[in-house]
Amino acid sequence: MPENAILATGVRKKYGTKQALDGLDLAVPAGMVYGLLGPNGAGKTTAVRILSTLVRLDGGRAEVAGIDVAARPRQVRRRIGLAGQHAALDEVLTGRQNLRMFGRLFHLGKRRAAVRADELLERFDLVEAADKGIKEYSGGMRRRLDLAASMILAPDVLFLDEPTTGLDPRGRNEVWDAVRSLVARGTTVLLTTQYLDEADQLAGRIAVLDKGRVIADGPPESLKRLIGGDRIEVVVRDPASLSATAAVVARVASAEPRVEEAAGRVHAPVSDRVAALTEVARTLQDDGVDVEDIGLRRPTLDEVFLQLTGHKTDEKAVAEKEGARA
Amino acid sequence: MTTQTRAAEEGMGARLYWAAADCWTIVLRGLTHYVRQPSNLAWQLGFPIVSVLLFGYVFGSAMSVPGGGDYREFLMPGMFGMTMAMGFMNTAYVVVYDSARGVTDRFRSMPMSPSAVVTGRGVGDLIGASLDLVVLGLTALAVGWRSSGGVLDTLAAFGLLLLLRFALIWIGVLLGLLVPNEEAAGSLFAVALPFSMISSAFVAPSLMPDWLGAVARWNPVSSTVTASRELFGNPAAVGDTWVEQHALLMSVAWPIVITAVFLPLAVRRYQRLSR
Numbered sequence: 065m066p067e068n069a070i071l072a073t074g075v076r077k078k079y080g081t082k083q084a085l086d087g088l089d090l091a092v093p094a095g096m097v098y099g100l101l102g103p104n105g106a107g108k109t110t111a112v113r114i115l116s117t118l119v120r121l122d123g124g125r126a127e128v129a130g131i132d133v134a135a136r137p138r139q140v141r142r143r144i145g146l147a148g149q150h151a152a153l154d155e156v157l158t159g160r161q162n163l164r165m166f167g168r169l170f171h172l173g174k175r176r177a178a179v180r181a182d183e184l185l186e187r188f189d190l191v192e193a194a195d196k197g198i199k200e201y202s203g204g205m206r207r208r209l210d211l212a213a214s215m216i217l218a219p220d221v222l223f224l225d226e227p228t229t230g231l232d233p234r235g236r237n238e239v240w241d242a243v244r245s246l247v248a249r250g251t252t253v254l255l256t257t258q259y260l261d262e263a264d265q266l267a268g269r270i271a272v273l274d275k276g277r278v279i280a281d282g283p284p285e286s287l288k289r290l291i292g293g294d295r296i297e298v299v300v301r302d303p304a305s306l307s308a309t310a311a312v313v314a315r316v317a318s319a320e321p322r323v324e325e326a327a328g329r330v331h332a333p334v335s336d337r338v339a340a341l342t343e344v345a346r347t348l349q350d351d352g353v354d355v356e357d358i359g360l361r362r363p364t365l366d367e368v369f370l371q372l373t374g375h376k377t378d379e380k381a382v383a384e385k386e387g388a389r390a
Numbered sequence: 391m392t393t394q395t396r397a398a399e400e401g402m403g404a405r406l407y408w409a410a411a412d413c414w415t416i417v418l419r420g421l422t423h424y425v426r427q428p429s430n431l432a433w434q435l436g437f438p439i440v441s442v443l444l445f446g447y448v449f450g451s452a453m454s455v456p457g458g459g460d461y462r463e464f465l466m467p468g469m470f471g472m473t474m475a476m477g478f479m480n481t482a483y484v485v486v487y488d489s490a491r492g493v494t495d496r497f498r499s500m501p502m503s504p505s506a507v508v509t510g511r512g513v514g515d516l517i518g519a520s521l522d523l524v525v526l527g528l529t530a531l532a533v534g535w536r537s538s539g540g541v542l543d544t545l546a547a548f549g550l551l552l553l554l555r556f557a558l559i560w561i562g563v564l565l566g567l568l569v570p571n572e573e574a575a576g577s578l579f580a581v582a583l584p585f586s587m588i589s590s591a592f593v594a595p596s597l598m599p600d601w602l603g604a605v606a607r608w609n610p611v612s613s614t615v616t617a618s619r620e621l622f623g624n625p626a627a628v629g630d631t632w633v634e635q636h637a638l639l640m641s642v643a644w645p646i647v648i649t650a651v652f653l654p655l656a657v658r659r660y661q662r663l664s665r
Contacts, residue, residue: 113495116499117498117499118495118498118499118663118664119664119665120664120665138501141499141500141501142501144499146495146496146499148492148495148496149492150490150491150492151491151492152491152492152493152495152496153491153493154419154493155491156422156423156426156427157419157422157423157426158426161422165415165418165419166496166500168411168412168415169412169415169416169497169500169502169506170500170501170502171408171411171501171502197426213496214496
């Protein structure tokens with residue numbers, strides 16, 4: 065296994081007139097979860113489809129597990145697993161039948177495919193549901209079975225394209241736990257997501273994609289530091305006191321405070337954390353403002369994205385995508 | 391374990407072995423569907439069986455067969471032909487289903503033989519079509535249909551019906567790759583129905599308006615149905631046009647032409663998925 069499980073340099077891909085990837089550079093060290101973060105249309109899925117040999121690249125070069133994806137796709141396919149945006153399962157079959165079928169198509173042979181199916185059902189906590197049809201599975205169970213199917217050959221590199229889109233919080237946690245246990249066994253994971261907390265939760269390194277190229281990358285912590293330090297955040301009970309609170313916060317803040325009226329929240333970046341916190345807390349108390357919560361927090365990845373791209377993550381597109389799926 | 395597998399997968403012989411093994415795995419998948427969802431077969435056969443009852447008994451007394459003969463005898467091979475003709479919708483539906491759910495992409499990201507997805511589909515569909523013919527044949531026997539041809543002729547007639555179904559698999563695969571979703575695949579019914587009905591399946595083309603009769607005569611379904619009627623020894627109402635006189639020849643020629651045109655198109659479309 066080379067040092068980088070995935071190495072892409074200047075990868076380009078055009079669909080019609082749209083430049084989906086515009087010189088993508090990526091170096092994913094072996095054995096970690098690497099998050100590709102970006103809104104719809106940023107090129108995340110195209111990147112995964114090229115790296116998993118589904119789509120040919122127009123230009124540049126990409127290697128997975130040290131093998132050129134364009135020149136030797138068959139060899140790459142023996143070393144990768146792919147779990148796409150849908151649970152790619154045969155819904156008529158049972159969970160066990162699905163895993164056995166995919167095992168045989170991975171050329172394990174009938175016996176080993178059966179043994180491997182049992183192992184994976186055990187590992188992904190699906191033994192009880194093993195002989196039920198997929199139609200009876202919850203969203204989280206489907207995604208877990210989908211992950212299991214992508215793990216049949218114990219791949220060096222696993223591609224997870226938005227693995228929790230459309231799942232409820234419980235299903236999302238189930239998938240996150242499954243991913244963590246895979247990484248503990250040494251698999252390299254390339255995870256795409258538009259859920260910023262998901263990248264924050266799982267990834268050791270994150271690349272932020274915008275318009276087909278990487279605009280920032282690094283550990284989540286350093287990305288957050290990149291856009292400035294901690295923020296002070298105050299939540300008040302009475303919306304009428306929001307503007308007075310904002311004024312107090314503005315005195316210690318290093319930038320204009322942001323006011324979220326619906327949440328009753330005021331927040332702003334601060335440089336001298338503790339002094340700012342004590343100052344604001346004391347002033348608000350003296351002024352008799354009814355404070356529900358006050359504290360310091362690191363910026364969210366939403367804010368990272370806004371800072372890096374100058375535009376917001378496209379919530380409308382996200383909502384449409386989820387609507388189409390429901 | 392993987393090094394062994396890798397070594398075993400080099401070479402032409404190994405490739406052919408895996409192409410066949412993977413094809414069989416896909417066929418088994420299709421057969422498992424029948425076991426797990428017997429109701430699918432019921433749906434698939436419901437239409438022709440209801441048609442048998444409607445045309446045989448409701449409209450049957452008003453139907454006439456040019457040249458004489460019992461209408462239900464005439465109808466049954468038409469029913470077999472119609473079922474084969476409409477089978478391409480099942481093919482299209484499964485292809486759409488697999489690509490809409492990412493199953494096709496999963497297959498394509500795996501080290502399996504790329505041809506197996508299509509060959510497995512083809513073999514599986516032919517097995518399914520044979521099942522259809524068995525059930526329909528029994529239904530036909532129950533309503534009094536008989537083949538007066540010899541054993542070989544009778545088998546040849548069923549062979550021609552399956553040959554038509556085989557050719558239409560490639561149209562089904564192509565359409566399945568072209569339509570965006572399962573709902574759109576369902577609307578193919580609007581194409582499949584006239585395709586199978588504007589033929590000699592239910593009514594002799596000579597009884598239709600001239601222009602429609604010409605369309606019906608040249609419909610590949612007509613050639614297969616007429617040829618199988620002749621082989622079954624059922625009334626065939628063969629007109630004197632060239633295409634009707636050469637039904638047996640055309641029932642072989644049409645499927646060859648259809649396959650020659652649509653198999654490459656389907657393969658090319660499949661390869662274009664990686665564009």
